[in-house]
Ligand code: FES
């Protein structure tokens with residue numbers, strides 16, 4: 610692969626790479642510049658976000674055939690649509706005629722997808738079906754023009770429970786292979802039983818890598834999250850790194866009771882199970898799983914210094930969304946949203962500090978920051 614001044618070697622020299630490859634306790638992290646340089650963010654967009662499996666959507670938001678939702682992945686407009694057979698597909702959101710967006714907002718139960726510029730119309734599987742006046746007034750066909758050659762371009766996608774992943778380049782290893790170590794860690798939880806209860810959006814004025822690294826590191830719990838640390842002492846977490854899975858896991862890390870009414874729990878767990886798993890699938894998907902809830906966190910990197918993030922809260926079975934459990938659900942939501950708000954302030958300070966001429970590559974605790982170190986090594990590997 611060509612790797613000239615615009616490639617990775619234009620940003621990271623051999624000495625920096627060697628520093629990153631040392632054992633965690635003596636390694637030197639990614640240079641501060643790589644968190645604030647728009648040119649490096651462009652490289653990440655083209656090489657990393659486009660070539661990996663990015664989480665980009667939620668099945669529960671398009672529950673019926675004909676429901677469609679546009680979004681951006683690696684800077685490219687795409688959309689998800691649920692087909693007549695109820696499976697979800699992703700397409701590039703660009704009309705093959707003159708290049709308008711085809712889906713410019715959420716759609717419900719559409720019979721077909723119609724580009725509003727000149728009315729080209731596609732079925733839910735992306736095939737071009739109507740081309741108004743194409744061959745003359747009132748004449749939708751034209752000699753030598755084969756509609757079958759002008760359908761929407763599909764995007765490679767995979768669905769895992771509620772979460773929709775896309776690989777824009779089409780070249781990433783199969784999703785099931787990438788997911789395996791992550792999925793193995795969730796095997797004891799019946800994720801099929803989850804129902805979506807709440808979404809919380811955040812806009813964080815910080816580079817996406819800071820947001821990911823923060824999730825993978827427990828050393829800041831006593832200083833930034835005293836309440837969380839009281840329930841889940843940082844020293845009791847195990848660091849786990851296995852392929853695209855990066856995680857911190859604690860066996861007894863959740864309050865025994867969130868509120869007076871206990872929520873339904875995952876079937877098959879021991880009654881005293883209070884395990885909290887904090888699992889990340891490189892690069893932008895994370896789950897926190899407890900015995901009676903699951904929270905997903907997805908980052909949508911918008912610019913070198915702006916990361917949009919969504920937290921989605923799931924509970925066990927439709928009954929868990931009834932009024933009876935409102936107080937308990939809200940206690941869980943408030944706990945996690947409050948914890949994230951504690952993080953946002955420090956993440957934005959970290960971003961500001963990385964513009965300093967004195968900012969260098971960070972150093973790591975060889976005990977607590979092994980997973981952060983692995984994350985940074987994944988970033989570099991993904992850019993090659
Ligand atoms: S650009 Fe879509 S119909 Fe013309």
Ligand SMILES: [Fe+2]
Nearest residue numbers: 823833834952
């Ligand atoms: Fe935190």
